[in-house]
Amino acid sequence: MSVLGQILARKVTEVAERRRALPDAELAARAKDAPALRGFEAALSPPGGPTRIIAEVKRASPSAGAIDATLDAPAQARRYAEAGAAAISVLTDGPGFGGSLDDLRAVRAAVETPLLRKDFVVDAYQLLEARAAGADAALLIVAALSEDGLRRLLDRCGELGLAALVEVHDELDADVALRSGARIIGVNNRNLKTMTVNLATSERILPLLPEGVKGVAESGIRTPDDARRLRRAGAVNLLVGEALVRAADPGALVRELCG
Numbered sequence: 718m719s720v721l722g723q724i725l726a727r728k729v730t731e732v733a734e735r736r737r738a739l740p741d742a743e744l745a746a747r748a749k750d751a752p753a754l755r756g757f758e759a760a761l762s763p764p765g766g767p768t769r770i771i772a773e774v775k776r777a778s779p780s781a782g783a784i785d786a787t788l789d790a791p792a793q794a795r796r797y798a799e800a801g802a803a804a805i806s807v808l809t810d811g812p813g814f815g816g817s818l819d820d821l822r823a824v825r826a827a828v829e830t831p832l833l834r835k836d837f838v839v840d841a842y843q844l845l846e847a848r849a850a851g852a853d854a855a856l857l858i859v860a861a862l863s864e865d866g867l868r869r870l871l872d873r874c875g876e877l878g879l880a881a882l883v884e885v886h887d888e889l890d891a892d893v894a895l896r897s898g899a900r901i902i903g904v905n906n907r908n909l910k911t912m913t914v915n916l917a918t919s920e921r922i923l924p925l926l927p928e929g930v931k932g933v934a935e936s937g938i939r940t941p942d943d944a945r946r947l948r949r950a951g952a953v954n955l956l957v958g959e960a961l962v963r964a965a966d967p968g969a970l971v972r973e974l975c976g
């Protein structure tokens with residue numbers, strides 16, 4: 718089974734366990750009491766706008782293994798926010814990425830910046846969790862969902878006020894995302910079958926997005942040269958994880974990536 722297939726199978730089990738411990742109605746009551754939403758979509762650059770960074774809190778990954786197992790999520794988020802990151806992505810998957818919903822809650826309390834819950838959403842329950850923990854947006858991965866499933870989750874995001882970053886890996890995914898009404902599309906440069914990254918994926922797909930849709934280049938962006946290369950292909954929003962966590966001065970790298 719592919720890495721993504723294994724993660725998705727685990728997610729189904731994990732969600733069932735959490736639902737037993739906290740049923741939907743109780744979680745929904747918590748989500749209703751969640752603090753005010755911050756504008757994730759508005760924080761991103763429109764086509765042709767200035768470069769904006771979605772900076773990620775990432776302790777580990779299937780491709781890299783441990784990046785920084787002891788990373789202090791709120792302290793890292795503060796570094797990003799102070800450097801002017803437009804939004805912060807918090808990985809909440811435990812086994813693969815060393816993250817948790819507690820990280821999301823801690824980051825929410827530490828910064829005013831809009832937050833993305835970065836996880837593998839297979840069930841609307843995870844959207845309620847995201848809202849209750851203080852996220853302003855959730856990641857939806859086309860390759861992880863049926864087209865109907867994607868539409869249902871997009872609708873649920875709308876009901877909860879969450880923005881949806883819809884992740885695509887190729888032109889077919891992008892068609893599905895657009896047909897489903899995605900307003901923010903992330904092009905992931907990481908091939909989830911081989912785990913290799915290729916910035917040419919963003920260069921190829923971002924220019925195909927229509928004007929009203931905000932595009933994001935995701936993964937494998939390490940240096941200001943990478944940012945400049947993507948910029949030439951029209952990428953204005955860059956989601957960056959590992960390079961920022963490994964950077965001696967993450968704030969300086971956020972600023973340099975903005976050019």
Ligand SMILES: O=C(O)c1ccccc1NCC(=O)[C@H](O)[C@H](O)COP(=O)(O)O
Pocket residue numbers: 720721773775778779780781905907909912935936937938956957958959960
């Ligand atoms: O990062 C991985 O190894 C990975 C493996 C399988 C599924 C998803 C994975 N990453 C999630 C992400 O989308 C990245 O964390 C994000 O785009 C930042 O990427 P990077 O800047 O290369 O850390």
